[in-house]
Amino acid sequence: MAFREIDLNMGPQHPSTHGVLRLKLAVDNEVVLRVEPVLGYLHRGMEKLWESLTYTQIVPLTDRLDYLASLSNNLAYCLAVEKLAGIEVPRRARYIRVVLAELQRLASHLAWTGFMANDIGAMSVLLYGFEAREDILDIFEEYCGARLTVHGIRIGGAVHDLDGPLVSRIRAVLERIPKRLADIRSLLDENRIWKERTVGIGRITAGEAIDYGLTGPPLRACGVAWDMRKDIPYSSYDDFDFDVPLGTNGDVYDRYLVRLEEICQSIRIVGQALDGLPEGEFKAKVPRVLKIAPGEAFHTIEAPKGVLGFTVRSNGTDKPERVKMKSPSFINLQSLEHLCQGNLFSDVIGILGSLDIVLGEIDK
Amino acid sequence: MPADRADQSKLRKALDALAGRFGDAVLAGAADKGELAVRLTKDVIVPALSFFKEELGFNAFEDLVVFDNLNSPDEGGARFTVVYRLFKFPGAVRARLTVEVGDGESLPSAVPVYRAADWAEREAFDMFGIPFEGHPDLRRIYLPDDFEGHPLRKDFPLAGRTGGL
Amino acid sequence: MSEPFERGPFLLARADAFITWAQKNSLWPFGSGLACCAIEMIATAAARYDIARFGMELFRASPRQADLFIVAGTVTNKMAPVLRRLWDQMPDPKWALAMGNCAIGGGPFPTYSVLQGVDRIIPVDVYVAGCPPTPQGLIHGLMTLQEKIARSRPTKEILDPHARRQS
Numbered sequence: 001m002a003f004r005e006i007d008l009n010m011g012p013q014h015p016s017t018h019g020v021l022r023l024k025l026a027v028d029n030e031v032v033l034r035v036e037p038v039l040g041y042l043h044r045g046m047e048k049l050w051e052s053l054t055y056t057q058i059v060p061l062t063d064r065l066d067y068l069a070s071l072s073n074n075l076a077y078c079l080a081v082e083k084l085a086g087i088e089v090p091r092r093a094r095y096i097r098v099v100l101a102e103l104q105r106l107a108s109h110l111a112w113t114g115f116m117a118n119d120i121g122a123m124s125v126l127l128y129g130f131e132a133r134e135d136i137l138d139i140f141e142e143y144c145g146a147r148l149t150v151h152g153i154r155i156g157g158a159v160h161d162l163d164g165p166l167v168s169r170i171r172a173v174l175e176r177i178p179k180r181l182a183d184i185r186s187l188l189d190e191n192r193i194w195k196e197r198t199v200g201i202g203r204i205t206a207g208e209a210i211d212y213g214l215t216g217p218p219l220r221a222c223g224v225a226w227d228m229r230k231d232i233p234y235s236s237y238d239d240f241d242f243d244v245p246l247g248t249n250g251d252v253y254d255r256y257l258v259r260l261e262e263i264c265q266s267i268r269i270v271g272q273a274l275d276g277l278p279e280g281e282f283k284a285k286v287p288r289v290l291k292i293a294p295g296e297a298f299h300t301i302e303a304p305k306g307v308l309g310f311t312v313r314s315n316g317t318d319k320p321e322r323v324k325m326k327s328p329s330f331i332n333l334q335s336l337e338h339l340c341q342g343n344l345f346s347d348v349i350g351i352l353g354s355l356d357i358v359l360g361e362i363d364k
Numbered sequence: 365m366p367a368d369r370a371d372q373s374k375l376r377k378a379l380d381a382l383a384g385r386f387g388d389a390v391l392a393g394a395a396d397k398g399e400l401a402v403r404l405t406k407d408v409i410v411p412a413l414s415f416f417k418e419e420l421g422f423n424a425f426e427d428l429v430v431f432d433n434l435n436s437p438d439e440g441g442a443r444f445t446v447v448y449r450l451f452k453f454p455g456a457v458r459a460r461l462t463v464e465v466g467d468g469e470s471l472p473s474a475v476p477v478y479r480a481a482d483w484a485e486r487e488a489f490d491m492f493g494i495p496f497e498g499h500p501d502l503r504r505i506y507l508p509d510d511f512e513g514h515p516l517r518k519d520f521p522l523a524g525r526t527g528g529l
Numbered sequence: 530m531s532e533p534f535e536r537g538p539f540l541l542a543r544a545d546a547f548i549t550w551a552q553k554n555s556l557w558p559f560g561s562g563l564a565c566c567a568i569e570m571i572a573t574a575a576a577r578y579d580i581a582r583f584g585m586e587l588f589r590a591s592p593r594q595a596d597l598f599i600v601a602g603t604v605t606n607k608m609a610p611v612l613r614r615l616w617d618q619m620p621d622p623k624w625a626l627a628m629g630n631c632a633i634g635g636g637p638f639p640t641y642s643v644l645q646g647v648d649r650i651i652p653v654d655v656y657v658a659g660c661p662p663t664p665q666g667l668i669h670g671l672m673t674l675q676e677k678i679a680r681s682r683p684t685k686e687i688l689d690p691h692a693r694r695q696s
């Protein structure tokens with residue numbers, strides 16, 4: 001067939017764009033030539049709003065950035081504020097934070113597996129993934145009453161202590177997850193349709209990935225062992241023994257494997273943190289009205305989606321001068337065009353899904 | 365913790381190399397806890413970025429942060445402070461490059477050096493109205509094209525000027 | 530008696546009661562997942578909360594196949610015209626449910642870019658408060674909508690086409 005370039009529009013209301021993302025595509029028959037993401041359909045003016053709120057009032061709003069991993073956002077923001085204000089977090093609180101953050105990673109990756117498989121057409125995996133995720137949300141609900149926008153990590157520590165019954169409940173849930181994971185893997189790992197739509201699709205080399213600023217599982221799927229928990233350890237992560245799962249091909253299938261393997265590692269970390277839970281306070285003494293002398297701090301963590309960071313600048317009052325978020329999805333999505341070029345149009349959905357983006361933190 | 369990060373003398377050496385290359389354009393420099401922080405004049409920012417990338421091995425672009433100094437004048441006295449954050453992997457060393465930009469002035473684009481700066485610069489343009497010269501496609505990224513004003517400037521009201529719909 | 534009625538049992542019902550019974554038990558939602566609330570909407574549709582019990586599991590991707598518009602999440606000024614067009618594309622009879630504080634009134638975002646309530650652009654039947662509402666909350670909202678549908682008088686519109694505009 002003769003060369004014929006067609007422009008296609010996808011979104012902002014589309015079931016597979018993971019929110020309100022719009023893609024402008026140019027295709028030659030079935031092959032993708034260009035992809036231009038159009039952002040801003042969920043731009044809520046968060047950063048402007050933060051300038052009018054106190055440091056403590058901002059924490060619940062960070063939940064609404066990456067709403068599939070709200071505790072990770074809490075953690076990154078609180079660490080930045082603590083670094084700026086020089087607040088020392090008690091050891092027990094740091095362990096509780098690790099437990100919460102890793103459970104959040106489990107929940108986020110399980111939800112991702114469901115969404116991703118659903119995008120490719122395997123609806124039943126969505127049900128399995130969400131069922132496993134509900135178990136973890138139950139823990140959050142018991143811990144502080146909320147399921148999705150948890151707001152469990154506060155400046156100086158956590159909102160509650162981890163008591164005995166909750167610890168045994170977490171252990172019980174962790175024991176069930178490998179079985180559920182095995183169910184999911186038996187549905188997908190060797191599934192011919194799944195493999196045909198993921199293996200070798202959306203490839204990127206390690207060098208290009210770093211160049212595009214990719215972080216998180218999409219980067220580790222190329223074999224780059226960049227994990228902030230190891231590189232710049234925070235919150236006592238250096239106390240725990242865990243591996244950084246790596247892929248080799250940098251394609252959609254490897255991103256899937258890396259995430260599933262990370263689930264296993266998270267289970268390991270949570271187990272160790274619960275075993276070694278030190279005695280002490282679960283929260284540092286933080287003044288009710290937190291005023292911070294002029295200064296600036298930047299702190300990053302390894303969120304489920306990649307490297308998440310907050311820049312906080314203070315001006316001596318109880319409100320920040322500016323808070324800037326470095327969101328992993330925002331930078332990861334930039335590489336979409338590169339990943340899609342030369343692939344089939346139908347694979348755009350899978351590639352987009354494999355990046356695990358959340359519009360809340362892209363548009364802010 | 366990676367060895368590079370703890371190695372203070374390496375960071376000092378990098379600072380000296382930078383001062384040797386750019387001379388007076390380096391206004392200040394410091395090295396501490398695995399982080400290099402330098403202040404530069406804005407005309408050397410692109411060569412400095414490529415120096416960091418090519419010679420010092422900072423292969424990843426992390427973030428671009430803009431501060432509006434309207435209410436809290438900085439030492440330089442300019443309206444905006446722009447911060448480039450770079451990361452070196454492996455080694456886990458950070459670099460923080462700072463330049464000052466006045467209202468209405470433009471900055472040279474970093475996209476030719478770091479591809480990842482593309483959207484970050486569009487965001488800075490959208491939110492603060494700083495034009496980046498040489499950017500391949502400088503448009504608003506979040507707000508509609510007909511939006512008036514730049515919301516993260518300190519003189520922009522939170523609820524907007526037009527009251528929305 | 531004419532022949533068809535002699536063949537088997539038959540049912541007599543008030544037309545309104547019959548029509549609304551059918552409508553309320555097979556709502557096809559058009560899930561407009563905009564932000565965080567969308568995740569809870571999906572959780573409602575997934576295994577544990579299983580919205581299929583209410584005959585509503587058929588989430589449609591196209592507004593032309595749906596009769597219930599669930600606005601789940603923050604509506605920005607940029608998104609508002611798109612939502613309005615989607616609403617206009619839905620065939621009558623149709624209902625709208627605003628899920629979460631954002632859709633109800635802007636939620637925690639009194640900012641330059643957020644629409645302060647989706648009822649400024651489309652007529653909302655049921656509001657479900659929460660940030661986000663739990664799946665139980667959404668289900669309660671849907672049951673409230675079912676009650677509302679049961680009270681409606683669809684035949685009035687059929688018999689008198691102007692009734693809808695006047696009422």
Ligand code: SF4
Binds near residue numbers: 064149601661
């Ligand atoms: S109401 Fe709350 S949870 Fe729902 S979209 Fe708004 S901010 Fe998110």
